[in-house]
Amino acid sequence: MANIKDIAKLAGVSVTTVSRVLNGHPYVSMAKREAVLQAMETADYERNINAVHLSKGRTNLIGVVVPYITRPYFGMVVEGIADEAIKDNYKLVLIQSNYEAERELDALMMLKLKQIDALIICSRTCSWETVEEYTQYGPIIVLEDGRGHQVSSIFMDHYQSFTRALTYLRSKGHHKIGYCLARQSSPNSNLREAAYRDFYRSRNEAYNHDYMFYDCVQLEDGEWIMQRILEMDDPPTALLVTSDQVAAGILAFCRENGIDVPGQLAIVGFDNQPIARMMHITTFEIPLVEIGRRAFLQAVGGGRAHEEIHLNMIERQTV
Amino acid sequence: MANIKDIAKLAGVSVTTVSRVLNGHPYVSMAKREAVLQAMETADYERNINAVHLSKGRTNLIGVVVPYITRPYFGMVVEGIADEAIKDNYKLVLIQSNYEAERELDALMMLKLKQIDALIICSRTCSWETVEEYTQYGPIIVLEDGRGHQVSSIFMDHYQSFTRALTYLRSKGHHKIGYCLARQSSPNSNLREAAYRDFYRSRNEAYNHDYMFYDCVQLEDGEWIMQRILEMDDPPTALLVTSDQVAAGILAFCRENGIDVPGQLAIVGFDNQPIARMMHITTFEIPLVEIGRRAFLQAVGGGRAHEEIHLNMIERQTV
Structure with missing residues (x-):
């Protein structure tokens, strides 16, 4: 997929100029603005990306199952995943499970159907047996002790x-x-x-x-x-x-x-x-943010891994 | 896409039984368990869903741009969108923008490339001109006063x-x-x-x-x-x-x-x-949760709309 640099090159302007046009910055000449918009139009955006996925077999989408997105705990994990994903041009498909097995299964199905390239389950609801049936379709990462199971995992002691x-x-x-x-x-x-x-x-x-x-x-x-x-x-x-x-x-x-x-x-x-x-x-x-980052790296890294995270106690004033 | 009811029908068991198998519930006979797993295998999950998207022209994915997923404000909006989306079998593609125009543009490109069916921008970074160029490719909903612009909007007074x-x-x-x-x-x-x-x-x-x-x-x-x-x-x-x-x-x-x-x-x-x-x-x-819900309904409802939300003051003890 063409990015801001490709557009700049095509339009014969700097990346900064493209960025200014996108931001509606006032100090850009009309000519340059036109060139940028033209470049965006003629860049290779037109091909249907879903067709590209079919040929490449990749979607650059990572599924993330969280029970509730509003809980700060999971919000921080998702932020870590998102931080790392953006660097590799991946996006996240968010599945809020409410701890319902059917919703989690929906996410596993997405992996099977190649709608996503990998799946990170932040808090599992389905049984190990159910989850393991889907590992043949792509990497599955769980945030719990997954040793002995056909998944990758990051877990705390x-x-x-x-x-x-x-x-x-x-x-x-x-x-x-x-x-x-x-x-x-x-x-x-x-x-x-x-x-x-x-x-x-x-x-x-x-x-x-x-x-x-x-x-x-x-x-x-x-x-x-x-x-x-x-x-x-x-x-x-x-x-x-x-x-x-x-x-x-x-x-x-x-x-x-x-x-x-x-x-x-x-x-x-x-x-x-x-x-x-x-x-x-x-x-x-x-x-939590670091755990999210590592989960993403496991998702795209290939191979199975299990990482244990040690927790440190911080003494303050409530004991 | 087949759901839990289809599997139950195919396997000749109740929805409850399918749910129990998925959850690894102990009180399911081996025969029923096998039937359910077999049904899941033979159900029409095998077709590549991306090919289906190409023919139907729909992905059942809604893009959501948020600046930071960890802020409770946006977390609550996303929860509202997710709550409503699940009812219609939609999933969310989350784009964390960090208020960078390029990331938001990335989301707009996804709409153009038909990777998502609609886009909800929870807090806009790109200029109106930039956003409006993409409304021809699908519904764009902004959470700010969008009256006078080629988008749908939900906004507060x-x-x-x-x-x-x-x-x-x-x-x-x-x-x-x-x-x-x-x-x-x-x-x-x-x-x-x-x-x-x-x-x-x-x-x-x-x-x-x-x-x-x-x-x-x-x-x-x-x-x-x-x-x-x-x-x-x-x-x-x-x-x-x-x-x-x-x-x-x-x-x-x-x-x-x-x-x-x-x-x-x-x-x-x-x-x-x-x-x-x-x-x-x-x-x-x-x-915020209600605003998220309405944003989703605008995204799939078709047509342009602008909804203004009135805020109520709650008197407590800090004034």
């Missing part, structure tokens, strides 16, 4: 980082530790729950199921979590919250209701989003 | 809502009112600045250029804005902030530094994002 967070809270004297997760049944949640159970079992200690909160995904969820905690006779003294948005919602509720953080309740977040920096929340840094 | 906000602040006794905008030269910013100038000029009053802040887009920008205000001999007593994210950043800085809001500084935000509800920020509600 959720088990280790949860263990580290628990050890850290224990070192601060906390025994009654709760957690707030998003989906109860997701691969990432399973790893975190395993880390939690193993932590308590290895110490021969019991843990309280009332301290486990699920479906915690956005700012507003902080309120019902805290209301439930306030009703407990024996509430947790610390919470591991796998989203800074939710952690911020909990912290805001505490501040408004005179609950001392970390005195009465310690909070550890995850992601290190801007809101965690702003509210001084102790959190684990997840390099 | 930025002039009126800014005027209402100024009148409201004046009724509360404020004369030294500043504003925080994103891009200085955008169509929306121009309307807001015009409303501001007209408000002061119609009252024969002078206004202070030091009270005008630009490039205010995210949470972190609250800090430098407040630091600049703290250095002023004669600071503003109220701020109109066209992003709740920035308003939240300003408010957080004030709370940490003992600046009384609204006593020393009144703040009016825009968008009514979750963070504005959480921090009790007085703001204008912009129905």
